[in-house]
Amino acid sequence: MIVKQLYADNRLRNFHYLIACEMTGEAMVIDPLDVERCMHEAKANGFKITKILNTHEHWDHIDGNTEMKEKTGAVIYAHNGAQGKIPDVDVGLKAGDIVNVGTSVSLRALDTPGHTDSHICLLTDDDMPALFCGDTMFNAGVGHCKLGGNPEKLYDTFNRQLSLLPENTLIYPGHDYMINNLEFTIDREPDNETAKIFLGNLEQQNPHNAYVSSMKDERKINTFLRLTNRSVIENLRKHFPDLSENPTQKEVFLALRELRNHW
Ligand SMILES: [Zn+2]
Numbered sequence: 462m463i464v465k466q467l468y469a470d471n472r473l474r475n476f477h478y479l480i481a482c483e484m485t486g487e488a489m490v491i492d493p494l495d496v497e498r499c500m501h502e503a504k505a506n507g508f509k510i511t512k513i514l515n516t517h518e519h520w521d522h523i524d525g526n527t528e529m530k531e532k533t534g535a536v537i538y539a540h541n542g543a544q545g546k547i548p549d550v551d552v553g554l555k556a557g558d559i560v561n562v563g564t565s566v567s568l569r570a571l572d573t574p575g576h577t578d579s580h581i582c583l584l585t586d587d588d589m590p591a592l593f594c595g596d597t598m599f600n601a602g603v604g605h606c607k608l609g610g611n612p613e614k615l616y617d618t619f620n621r622q623l624s625l626l627p628e629n630t631l632i633y634p635g636h637d638y639m640i641n642n643l644e645f646t647i648d649r650e651p652d653n654e655t656a657k658i659f660l661g662n663l664e665q666q667n668p669h670n671a672y673v674s675s676m677k678d679e680r681k682i683n684t685f686l687r688l689t690n691r692s693v694i695e696n697l698r699k700h701f702p703d704l705s706e707n708p709t710q711k712e713v714f715l716a717l718r719e720l721r722n723h724w
Contacts, residue, residue, distance in 0.1 A: 462566045462585060465502055466633060468668045469495040473521050474637040476671075478593060481508045482563020489562045490535070491583075491593055492516055492635055493525035500532060512562065515539040516595025516635060517580040518546040519608060540572070542579035554581055571622055573597045575615025576604035582623075590630040598623055599634040600674045601659070602642030603685045605722065616714045624686055628677040637668045645724055646684040649717070650692040655681040688713040 463483055469475040477499055481488035488508035492515060493499045503510050510533040515523045517540065526537055526549065538560060541553030554560070556572035560583065568583040576596040583593040596604035597618060606612045643660040647653060659682050663672055680686050687693050688710040698704050701716045708716075 462562075462587070462589075462591075463506075464591065464633065465506070466671065466673070467495070467498055467502055468637060468671065469498065470668075471495070474668065475521055476633070476635055476637060478633060479503060479506075479508060479510070480562055480566060480568070480593075481506065482565045484565045485563035487511045487563035489514055489560070489566075490529065492522040492595065493529045494521055496525040496528045496532070499525070499529065509533075510535050512560070513537045514560065514581070514583065514593075515543065515547055515550075516582065516593070516597075517577045518543045519577065519596065522595065522635060523547050540579035540581045543577075543581075546579065568593070573618045573622060575606060575610055575612070575618045577609045578611070578614070584626075584630075590627060591633060592623070592626060592630050593633045594623070595635040598632060598679075598683075599636060599642055600632055600639040600672070601646055601656070601679070601682045601684075602638055602721075603683075603718070606718065607722070612715050612718045613711075615718065616711050619685065619714070620710065626676045628675065628680075630676040632674045632676065632679060637671055639663060639672070639674070643682060645721060646682055646687075648724070649684045649696050650687065650690060651696075652692055653682070685714060685717055688717075693717075 463481040465479040467477040478491040479488050488510050489512035490499050513535045536551045538552045539547050539550045541555050544550045544553045554570040558570040560568045571582040573580050573582045585591045646656045697716050
């Protein structure tokens with residue numbers, strides 16, 4: 462599997478992905494917005510785009526569909542619940558469905574509600590697992606729930622699926638928000654030395670060549686995966702004095718999500 466992460470260089474800091482089969486050169490594009498950039502990269506690498514996948518229905522993940530389809534004839538995949546929300550979806554996906562790219566790439570659909578109700582993540586199940594997670598999970602953070610989402614569902618998605626992924630899983634999100642997210646983690650947990658080292662190393666990074674974190678990193682630097690950490694809990698108490706004496710992981714997650722909304 463060849464993965465090209467493309468930074469859109471826009472206000473929302475979108476990432477697009479080209480996932481290509483090295484045997485056939487066929488490629489799938491995830492969440493195209495900057496169509497020209499995607500087409501240029503595909504051409505430069507000799508890829509033929511045959512599939513478009515939208516992780517969810519927000520405009521900044523689907524607005525390139527029409528132009529991309531016109532230029533390539535690619536088939537559009539999305540969550541089966543997003544078929545009324547995203548125009549011209551050809552294939553609706555449900556949990557466990559497999560999306561193949563060429564002859565060598567196979568990705569499994571995860572049903573991951575929370576950021577929106579109809580959000581799909583894709584996971585490769587090989588020696589080098591990779592998660593294409595749209596706006597459900599970011600490097601060092603998680604998606605908001607303000608535009609059609611639900612924080613309790615987002616917690617369930619993490620609790621039952623994403624937090625269980627193996628350490629070597631690479632995290633490919635829909636936006637470059639890592640610096641802000643690291644700052645939020647450090648504000649929650651001022652004694653998190655690993656997060657401080659990451660922030661120091663990444664502050665000057667070029668988003669066109671962004672660091673790709675792993676689940677091993679995420680468990681150290683993503684506050685939403687550190688729900689039993691004493692510093693995180695004691696710090697939250699300053700903002701949520703009613704937090705229980707021994708809060709559940711769900712309570713901590715929901716408080717963090719709430720705080721992140723106006724942080
Ligand atoms: Zn979104």
